[in-house]
Amino acid sequence: MIIIDGSEGEGGGQILRNACALSLITGQPFRITNIRGKREKPGLMRQHLMAVTAACTIGNASCDGLELGSTAIEFRPGAIRGGDYRFAVGSAGSTGLVLQTVLMPLLAADAPSRLVLEGGTHNMAAPPFDFIERCFLPVLARMGATVGVRLVRHGFYPRGGGVVEVEIVPARLRAVACVDRGALVAVSATALFAGLPHGIAERELRAARPLLDWPEAAFGVRQLPEEQGPGNALMLEARFEHGAEIVTGFGKLGLSAESLAKTAAQRMAGYLRADAFAGPYLADQLLLPFALAGEGAFTTVKPSQHSLTAADIIARFTGRRTVFAYRAGGGVLVEVR
Template identity: 70%
Template sequence: MIIIEGSEGEGGGQVVRNACALSLVTGKAVRIENVRAKRSKPGLMRQHVTAVEAACVIGNAECQGLHVGSSVLSFTPGRVAPGEYHFAVGTAGSTGLVLQTVLMPLLLADAPSRVVLEGGTHNMLAPPFDFIEKCFLPVINRMGPTVEARLVRHGFYPRGGGRIEVDISPAPLRPIDCLERGALIGVSGQALLAGLPFEIAEREIKMVRRELGWSDREAGIRELPDDQGPGNILLLEAQFEHGTEIVSGFGQLGVTAERVAKKAVGRMLGFLESKAFAGPYLADQLLLPFALAGGGSFTTVKPSQHSLTAIDVIGRFLDRRLAFSQRPSGMHLLTVQ
């Protein structure tokens, strides 16, 4: 059994998700101690429990210590069974993070699957659905499998209530190289709003147009039905020849619309100034599929502690070496050996 110290490195829930996914793929049992020890509320939260429950269901796995607040988790995998699955996270726990746990095992299964996830689709502690659909999945589809995701209903923090549907046609993951993003094709900004004063979105978009110089056509507002809120997210998208980057800012109590927009704008400007293929969040997401493909490379900005921790976990399960190296341009190159 592989033993992982959950307090090492970034010390968050990603360790749990990646460990369970890798356990299902490799057939190696794992025990994680001091789960999420570096978080303000250590131990498993609701969305982590749902993610592991989902891994148990698709992989006929046995698990000990699976409850909210647990600091020790033991996971013994069985055989992954493709099929139709429905998982409800509850409140605004991230549907995307649950998908992250089961996607790789189902991609490598021997038949198609369909996964329906209910809960949060847009919350502060996870990539929003738009990022998964437009930034992450296109890269996965270039690697061999076909994954199609649909957003049926938005779910914001703290209420949740969102729904996504994912169809997975498996295939072996083949190595690819994502070194250049190509020319900028277009940009867009959208302030999503549900059950909140319309002027919040107006102020966010005003800031985007002023700071980025985007036109009225490129940056606008989308008001959702009140029953899908309350919630607000600002999405800024840059589409290149070979990939897309989306950065987001989440509205929250006590934070002005201008501050939400300014932070998102700063992140987008930083990425536009770089020449990297992947931003920091996409780099995090790509580590596991690239490792499972057994090769390939991509360029990114400075690697996060999140990414470095993921590499450590991957190295416990796979005989693969993932390494970042800085290039003269300031970009970092991730290679798999």
């Protein structure tokens, strides 16, 4: 039984999600205490509860302490089974974080799977659908995975109501090196909004333009059906020969359109100045598949506490080390050994 203190490292839900995925794949049970111990509201929230429930469902696992607000659970994995699954997170709980929990195990399942995920698709503190589709999954495809995703309906905080469909074909992941992102191919800045004044999106783009110095044609507004709102997100995308990065700013009460756009544009400008394949959020997500492939390497910007914590959890279940080596020209080379 692997014992985990959920308040260690970054102390959030990623520890729990990675532990569930690794437990199913390696067959090792675990107990975690102090779940999300460093968050303002510790314990299992709705999206974390659904992530563990989904892991139990696809992996015939049993779990003690699985209830809203719980700060400790004991998880015992069973056999992973492919099939058709529907998981409703409820409200705007992140569909992306539930997918993050079950994707790697289902790639190791005995048959293909089809998922329908209901909840939030564009949430703060979670990877939006576009990031998963255009930044993360292309790397998995290079590793030999076939994963198809479709956004049926957007879901913003706090209403949610989004729907995502996912098709997964089991595959053995192969090691790859993602060191060079290649030449810049295209850039875009899209202000999504639903059920809100059009002027909010225009103000976001107006504030982002001088900080990015992109062509005028790269900036655009996308209005979604009013019933999918209220919601707003500014999505900045840079596509390279060998990869992509998407930086997202999410609208919320009390945050001006100008402030949102400035923060997102500065983050994207910082990434463009760097010479790294993966941004900080993509780096977090690549650690698990790279470890399951047995080895691999990628470059990133300064590693986040999320990445360092994920590397520790991976080592406990697999014994594989993640080495973060700072490069002379800036950035970090991440190697899984």
